[in-house]
Amino acid sequence: MSGLRNLAALATSASTSRVLNLNLVAKRYPDDPMRKKAPLFTDALLNRSILVKHRLRRDEVYLLPTSTTVATKIIFPLDFDNLELGGRSIFVNQKGFRQAICDVVGDRELELEKDFLVLSLLNELPSLDPFLVREQLRRNNHKPAECYFSISPADTSRMQNFTSAEMAPLIRMAFGSTRGNASGSGGMVGKLADALLSANADSLLDPLRETLGLQGDQFTQGIFSWKGFIYYKWQFSEMIQSLIRVTQEMDQMKPSGRNDAATREEIRVLKTSIRNRIRDAARNCSKVLALYDDAFADLVHRGNTAAFRRFLLEAPIFFLDLGHSMGMISHISSFWVYRFKGGSTELPTSEEFRDILSEFEMGLAPRQSYSQPW
Numbered sequence: 001m002s003g004l005r006n007l008a009a010l011a012t013s014a015s016t017s018r019v020l021n022l023n024l025v026a027k028r029y030p031d032d033p034m035r036k037k038a039p040l041f042t043d044a045l046l047n048r049s050i051l052v053k054h055r056l057r058r059d060e061v062y063l064l065p066t067s068t069t070v071a072t073k074i075i076f077p078l079d080f081d082n083l084e085l086g087g088r089s090i091f092v093n094q095k096g097f098r099q100a101i102c103d104v105v106g107d108r109e110l111e112l113e114k115d116f117l118v119l120s121l122l123n124e125l126p127s128l129d130p131f132l133v134r135e136q137l138r139r140n141n142h143k144p145a146e147c148y149f150s151i152s153p154a155d156t157s158r159m160q161n162f163t164s165a166e167m168a169p170l171i172r173m174a175f176g177s178t179r180g181n182a183s184g185s186g187g188m189v190g191k192l193a194d195a196l197l198s199a200n201a202d203s204l205l206d207p208l209r210e211t212l213g214l215q216g217d218q219f220t221q222g223i224f225s226w227k228g229f230i231y232y233k234w235q236f237s238e239m240i241q242s243l244i245r246v247t248q249e250m251d252q253m254k255p256s257g258r259n260d261a262a263t264r265e266e267i268r269v270l271k272t273s274i275r276n277r278i279r280d281a282a283r284n285c286s287k288v289l290a291l292y293d294d295a296f297a298d299l300v301h302r303g304n305t306a307a308f309r310r311f312l313l314e315a316p317i318f319f320l321d322l323g324h325s326m327g328m329i330s331h332i333s334s335f336w337v338y339r340f341k342g343g344s345t346e347l348p349t350s351e352e353f354r355d356i357l358s359e360f361e362m363g364l365a366p367r368q369s370y371s372q373p374w
Helices: 004-010 022-028 033-037 058-063 097-105 109-124 130-139 153-179 189-197 203-212 216-252 261-302 305-314 317-340 350-363
Strands: 019-021 050-055 070-077 087-091
Touching (some): 019 022, 022 050, 050 317, 070 109, 097 109, 109 130, 130 216, 153 189, 153 261, 189 203, 189 216, 203 216, 216 261, 216 317, 261 305, 261 350, 317 350
Antiparallel strands (some): 070 087
C-alpha cells in the first residue's frame, strides 16, 4: 500500500515534473471527446492511475534488475474519489512487472502491449513535465489528447507574472499594430498570458496568430512550443536559486560518526564532480534557452516572423535536452530539501552521505543529446 499521506498529497501536487496525475485529468476533463478518442493508455485503470518519478530508497533498490536512482512508480488508487484510502504501487520494470500490472487490470497481457510500450517510453524520461512527455510520445507515433499535457493549476498560478513579462514585448507589438497604440495593449497582457497558459488557446490569441502567420494545427503546435519554452525558462529561473542553496549546504555538511581519511577523500571527489556536472547541465540549459531568446528577440526587435515561426515549429526536439538536464537537477534539489529540510540537525553518517552523493553523481551522468543542429 502507498503511504496514505503521500498518496493524498499527490492529489494536489504542483510538481508537474514529478507527477502525472491521470486520475485528476479524468476528473478535470470528464466530457472531453478527444480524451475518450485518444487516451494516454488504452486500459481504463491505467488511464486513471498516478505516475510518479520516485527516488528509490535503499530498501527498494532490490526490486529493480538494473542500477538506477530514479524509478517510475505507477499508483492505482483504491478509491478514485478518496485518495486517503491509499492504493497499490508498482515500479516500471520491477521484477515480475508485467504480471503485477495484469494482476491489477486483468490478465490480458497481449492487449496491453501498446500500454507497456508507453510505460517504457515514460520510464526513459528523467521527469514527467508535460512538454517532455508529449515530445517523447510524439517521436514514437503516439499522440494522446492535449488535455494530458496541460500545466497544473498551481504551477500556472506561479508562472503568471513570469509569463506576462515574457510575453509583453510581442503582445505590445501585435496589439500596437492592430489597435493603434501600445498603451491600450498593456491591459491585455495578463489576459493573453492566461490564454497562453490555458489548455486551449482561445480567440484572444488571434492577433498573435496573425502576427506569427500561423494557421490551424501549425498555430496549435507553435503555441505549444512557445508555452514550453516559457515554462522551462520559469522553471530554470527557480531552479538556479535552489541549486545554489543545495551546493552551499552540500559543501558545509559535516557528517556524523566516524569519518576516516579515505571516506573524506571520496566525499571530496564526489562533491567536486557533482558541482562540475551541475554546472555543465545548467550551461546546457542556458545554451538551449538562448536559442529561444535569440529567435524571440529577432521577432520583437526586427519583425522577423518567419524565423520565429520556423523556430517554434521545429523547437520541440529541444524539450528532450532541456527535460533531461533539468529533470535530474530537479530531482537532486527536491531530494536534498526532503532529506535535510534546509539545514536539519539530523545529520547523515559519512557512509550515508557518500551514498547520497554517489547517487547524485550517477544521476548527473552525461546523456546522449537529442538536439538537432540549428
